[in-house]
Amino acid sequence: MSRKIRVLIAKPGLDGHDRGAKVIARALRDAGMEVIYTGIRQTPDQIANAAIQESVNIVGLSSLSGAHNGLFPKVVHILKEKKADDILVFGGGIIPVDDIPELKKAGIREIFQPGASTEDIIKYIKENIQLE
């Protein structure tokens, strides 16, 4: 018996560019994690439900369209509503530095900006989730 880290990588909103999300998904796989990828144009509801059905430890949200302030907190909110707020949420993409404090206040644990290395993200996940 051994606990495997399960991660959901999701793209909320309408932007269709998922190269970044796919690079992250591959890096996490190569770090030995199971990565569920849901594809582009997802609603916060779809993402939260997928996270619950897949019982992931953590959700990574990627957004390049500027809609992160609306969409990221919504995912956190729905998870909380469904009593699944033990599932952590982090984000990445094109996110202005000025937006980060608000996002963190809304429950997004960490924001990775362009230039963040995949190693940083792997390390962050390993250090912050609890495998009971």
Add this chain to the structure above:
Amino acid sequence: METGLAKRILEGDIRAASRLMRDIDDRIPSSMDSLKELYPNTGKAYIIGITGPPGSGKSTIVDKMVDIFRKEGKSVGIVAVDPTSPFTGGAILGDRIRMQRHATDEGVFIRSLATRGNLGGLSRSTQDIVNVMDAMGKDIIIVETVGVGQDEVEIVNTAHTSIVVLVPGMGDDIQAIKAGIIEIGDLFIVNKCEREGAEKVERDLRMVLEMGRKREDGWEPPIFKTEAILGKGIFELVYGIYRHKQVLEQGQALETKLRERAKATFLEVLETEVMSHFIQKMEKEGRWETFINDIMKRRTDPYSLAQKIMAEELRDD
């Protein structure tokens, strides 16, 4: 690790169900207790297995079938199996991409499963997760696997109805794969049938099927041509599943199938339990690595060691 999961699952708690699925997959010992509690509540769902080569459109076909099942008011569980990387132990599970529009439908539960490659693992985990969905009250459970490897084929073979998906443009594949998966198909799909070569695939397949041995239940596996991305041919497919179900239920075939499944499940559980007992014991005694080394260096052979371990076990009792 949590107790009381089984009770919560029977009360309809989704989180408890996915938590247990995780414990099953991670081989947490307490998961077996929950499964024991759930077992009397299983055996009600109709299980459909679907297999085929990567990229043949299995997830899209499943996605479209779910539309029809949902319109008929049936609840659906889906287990989508994807391979684990043998090098890193990680996996990218992307089957959901094609099915995410059902993610907000409470009547649909989708679970992605990685093959993980642990000893005798896959069929056991899949069967256990199917049992959880069965206990959740899902009317139909669809298990989707890539049609390579014995485990994957076996999983699909334990379904009530097994579907094999083929696509044009894969060369002489039918001849090559017929030994493995043609026999298990109750229904066949030639997907992407708008593509060149679809007729040939269908023709070849029909020939292989006609050459095959007659089934005892008299069922002749039909071939459906689909263009799943547009939903073409899916209604006919679902109707075909229902016809197969009818034939199964009329004769002895269903009973035979259920008996086979019971046997497969028991063997699967027995095998993993016995195996993990021995391995854990050898590891605890620090002999596991030594044994492996001895076998590798030809100081002894695996046959004598296996007999020795068995003899020790019997003496200990």
